[in-house]
Amino acid sequence: MQLPAVLRNALEVELEGVPLGDLSRASALLTEQYRAGKPSRLTTSVERLAYVAARMPATYAAVHGALLQVALTPRTVLDLGAGPGTAAWAAAAVYPSLESARLVERNGALSALGQRLGLPLKAEWLVGDVGVEQPEADLVLLSYALGENDWPRILEQAWKSTGMALALIEPGTPKGFALVREARQWLIARGGTIAAPCPHAKACPMAKDDWCHFAARVERTSLHRRMKGATMGYEDEKFSYVVASKAPLARAEGRIIRHPQQKAGYVQLELCTAGGLVRENVAKSAGGRHRAARKAHWGDAWPAKEKGEPEGSPVG
Ligand SMILES: C[S@@+](CC[C@H](N)C(=O)[O-])C[C@H]1O[C@@H](n2cnc3c(N)ncnc32)[C@H](O)[C@@H]1O
Incomplete structure (x- = not known):
């Protein structure tokens, strides 16, 4: 920048x-x-x-x-x-x-x-x-x-x-x-x-x-x-x-609150969500979602999980 x-x-x-x-x-x-x-x-x-x-x-x-x-x-x-x-x-x-x-x-x-x-x-x-x-x-x-x-x-x-x-x-x-x-x-x-x-x-x-x-x-x-x-x-x-x-605006479903960690076979995301702070491991097998996670940055919005995908685990 x-x-x-x-x-x-x-x-x-x-x-x-x-x-x-x-x-x-x-x-x-x-x-x-x-x-x-x-x-x-x-x-x-x-x-x-x-x-x-x-x-x-x-x-x-x-x-x-x-x-x-x-x-x-x-x-x-x-x-x-x-x-x-x-x-x-x-x-x-x-x-x-x-x-x-x-x-x-x-x-x-x-x-x-x-x-x-x-x-x-x-x-x-x-x-x-x-x-x-x-x-x-x-x-x-x-x-x-x-x-x-x-x-x-x-x-x-x-x-x-x-x-x-x-x-x-x-x-x-x-x-x-x-x-x-x-x-x-x-x-x-x-x-x-x-x-x-x-x-x-x-x-x-x-x-x-x-x-x-x-x-x-x-x-x-x-x-x-x-x-x-x-x-x-x-x-x-x-x-x-x-x-x-003042008027409702579309907002992200999750926010990446740390640098994403590139791990062997998955990307680890620390997220703030309506359900609290969660850690999501986005596995290679998740295809497009994994590709998106690889490109994601600290501060980016992160989309909600698609139906049927596993829930993130609470951070702590
Ligand atoms: C750290 S500078 C930030 C300047 C600019 N907003 C920026 O982001 O680069 C803070 C500025 O706010 C001004 N400021 C702080 N309180 C103010 C007030 N009550 N009325 C007018 N200006 C104020 C200061 O004079 C200073 O120029």
């Missing part, structure tokens, strides 16, 4: 001539704050540039990965805590039906940077707090922003503005997942239908010491590698998410 070429080019223009050492130091600070679960204030120009160079590709990939799991045809999107517009960019890539975006961000300089980067949609950028009432949009996005807030107040406004669906994406850490799990319950209690990743609206079956998260592989540009002193050509961004809709 890479940022769209037009966005990569716009980033290159912004980053031209910025000393690598400055970007590396700012990027290291962002990583430190991110790992400590602290919000990044992005007060200096170099911090904002380090964010778009180092974090924007990762959050883009996470939002893209989450939205791909939900079939929608939105025309309007509201990106709350938009930063440089990352999530709106991802939504535009997933949903060609999108025509316009409204992006709310309190950091005016970051919003201005986002405006310079552009957006492939008609866009209205607002500098302000996301707790303020906004007009309804088909799709509402809260990407890596809710955790920086007193969340029920913000989620309430976001849900009020939601015409079709609301997508909440947070870091794939125990803390990020805990927030997603609480927000999921909050949304169900207000009549939301959980569209993804959960195949049901029952209580989340994830064990207390575990957390539901997924990963998006992000290709690193050479600048990204040099900034981070990294040798690998990619990084995996871990994220937790929930998409809730």
Whole structure:
């Protein structure tokens, strides 16, 4: 996964001539704050540039990965805590039906940077707090922003503005997942239908010491590698998410919640289902189903078993 070429080019223009050492130091600070679960204030120009160079590709990939799991045809999107517009960019890539975006961000300089980067949609950028009432949009996005807030107040406004669906994406850490799990319950209690990743609206079956998260592989540009002193050509961004809709949407019958394990003669899938967490061994003899399991990825929807096939066994 890479940022769209037009966005990569716009980033290159912004980053031209910025000393690598400055970007590396700012990027290291962002990583430190991110790992400590602290919000990044992005007060200096170099911090904002380090964010778009180092974090924007990762959050883009996470939002893209989450939205791909939900079939929608939105025309309007509201990106709350938009930063440089990352999530709106991802939504535009997933949903060609999108025509316009409204992006709310309190950091005016970051919003201005986002405006310079552009957006492939008609866009209205607002500098302000996301707790303020906004007009309804088909799709509402809260990407890596809710955790920086007193969340029920913000989620309430976001849900009020939601015409079709609301997508909440947070870091794939125990803390990020805990927030997603609480927000999921909050949304169900207000009549939301959980569209993804959960195949049901029952209580989340994830064990207390575990957390539901997924990963998006992000290709690193050479600048990204040099900034981070990294040798690998990619990084995996871990994220937790929930998409809730106002009207019922088709949802997966099962969700693959770990990397599928290729074993001799079968593929082992760990699944979240309406019946709880189950492990399914898909044997070679299952033909097409086995071929599908071999190609399946962590985070994918998994189809229900055909009639007569054996039940998966509870995980544990
Ligand atoms: C980690 S950044 C994520 C930016 C972007 N959504 C992304 O995925 O790359 C969080 C952003 O949310 C903004 N933010 C957090 N709380 C906010 C609030 N109450 N009102 C407006 N913006 C807020 C911050 O200023 C910051 O730019």
